[in-house]
Amino acid sequence: MQRASALGPLGILGGGQLGRMTAEAASRLGVDVVVAERFQRSPAARIAAHEVVFPGATWDDDDAIERFADLAPVVTLENEFVDAGVLRKIEARGSRVWPGPTSVGTVQDKLRQKHALAQAGLPVPPFRRVEEPGDLLHLAGELGWPLMLKARRDGYDGSGNVLVANDAGSVEACRKLGWPERTLYVERQVRFLRELAVIVVRGRDGQSVVYPVVETRQDPLLHVCRMVLAPAPVDPVIAREAARVAKAAIEAMDGVGAWGVELFLLEDGSLSVNELAPRPHNSGHYSIEGCVTSQFENHVRAVLGLPLGEPTLVAPAVGMVNLLGQGAPCVSTGGLERALRIPGAHVHLYGKHESRPGRKMGHVTATGQSLEDAMDRAQRAANALPI
């Protein structure tokens, strides 16, 4: 039998919605997908040609790594918490991993990430290593109270951060973040006007495409992205600078594939890099309907060594609203019907079996002639579909 594709199968480490949307993009290009996850029948595995289940809660299982590497000559990740050591073991089995283990290792440690960004001359808040709670008093002398205390590894969506108001709270804050098992660092607290984000996709050849700069708005209680406005309603000069910083940040990491760059827009109009994610990012979901080429298709192209597609918007404005879990027993058919009746609302559901408060269960995108129009329709569809 002849093989009609020279590409793939493509391995994806992680079976959540990012893997599922990556697999949808791979399908369009005729590329088979292998999904690795620590449980069976994950959202991405249910649309993949092959599934490798890692036993227990660990990614560091030699048998599963061998099976995965045997199936997938090229591997990427949707879960940046897979230790870089595991990525190296996959490469030792003969597969290529993109982004590479060194890039991922740098990003996984937020202190090393900040060092690398600062060394590249990119704007980051002042930061310092923390060895023990007693360090905070001294560091506050340099950076000022309150301090933003962060775990160096495995934080996401606002977990892994604690704002420490004064020295009396130091021990409790460090323990809350898992010290002394987990290592910590502090940043000067940043006062920002808006949060911006940029998707950069960089090919194996070092060429990159930069998506439009967007504004992200977080849920104030859940500390989870609630909505995305594309393009960000900011001065074009600021947007250009955000795009420049984002591209340079991914180059500083020698990143490959789609990366999310989160930025703060400060009160003086300057920018500060908050965090990088070495994978497709929630702030880029709008690109599926909103851009000529989605972040997911460009991610697949990049890791397979194919040329990248245009990241430009297909409409003047695009709005995206996350469907955050409210613990509903299932997707209500009536709610889905109401959401689908909103003109031009593109409803995405991730096929997760269980809704938990704040969990990302899906999202809605709408394109429009103005941000007000696009956001209004995306928001109305999201409101119609409690989940």
Added chain:
Amino acid sequence: MQRASALGPLGILGGGQLGRMTAEAASRLGVDVVVAERFQRSPAARIAAHEVVFPGATWDDDDAIERFADLAPVVTLENEFVDAGVLRKIEARGSRVWPGPTSVGTVQDKLRQKHALAQAGLPVPPFRRVEEPGDLLHLAGELGWPLMLKARRDGYDGSGNVLVANDAGSVEACRKLGWPERTLYVERQVRFLRELAVIVVRGRDGQSVVYPVVETRQDPLLHVCRMVLAPAPVDPVIAREAARVAKAAIEAMDGVGAWGVELFLLEDGSLSVNELAPRPHNSGHYSIEGCVTSQFENHVRAVLGLPLGEPTLVAPAVGMVNLLGQGAPCVSTGGLERALRIPGAHVHLYGKHESRPGRKMGHVTATGQSLEDAMDRAQRAANALPI
């Protein structure tokens, strides 16, 4: 464990590219898919949560039907050659099949299809039942030579049709189409200026959406669709009439889901229905990037009983060019690279393992400000990717 979707799994009879693109649309809505096919690892099955393999070459296998119906409360088809009797057996197992067995049974027999269209007052060429070759001489007295002789069942893409020039060719033509095992009918040969097509998606509630009228151009040797121009470059009066006829045709069939309606535009400016397909249709692939809601998403919505989305174009013009097999051993990476470099060319590959001459291996879609621009880019990308 709670279930986050009340919908699905959705069963799809047939595992080719139409099933695969339907499964991609289902994935976005969080709906699991079960693909039934007569061989393992079909293009659609490789992105489906479940696969049911029918043994041998038959769809009429009670065990497989039972397994399929047990998995899928709602079933649709991408292969209209599955006998309506099999669809009835699936319904007898408690699943709903959309479009319904009665609609599919009427369409499967092209003579009954033509009768139903004529009874609904829709324009079709004059046609007559053929019992044996000797009938043709008499029928030519009414309809004129040459006659278009057609098999009543199982023809597609130009197979199943023979043009008979005179009575001397009658026996050979009938035998070529499988007579006396297969039954036949004749139509008056239609002289047309253009071939048009319309996708109509009709919900379980009888509401339907009508996609823009497109022009299809066939490969003159292969008798396979080579390209689609959306919207068709015809007078708006003709396009309106084509849309009206197409909608009425699907209503006459009591169709549900996406249907393709092929029409001839005659020299006098009138229209004639050529054939109906009770499934998503090649002439609607442009809708994935070219319309607010693709034919595949609306097909999924329709068969699941959800409201339909807008079928309107997102750009002034959309071009689609099929990638017809040339027997290449595999997709050339160099060819794919060249195709992906064409700005705005959306390359779809179907993941078929073997390329055969004329086989539909993929397609390319491009949107543009004019048909010339869109078709040029789609054609250049297709030319770059021999397959």
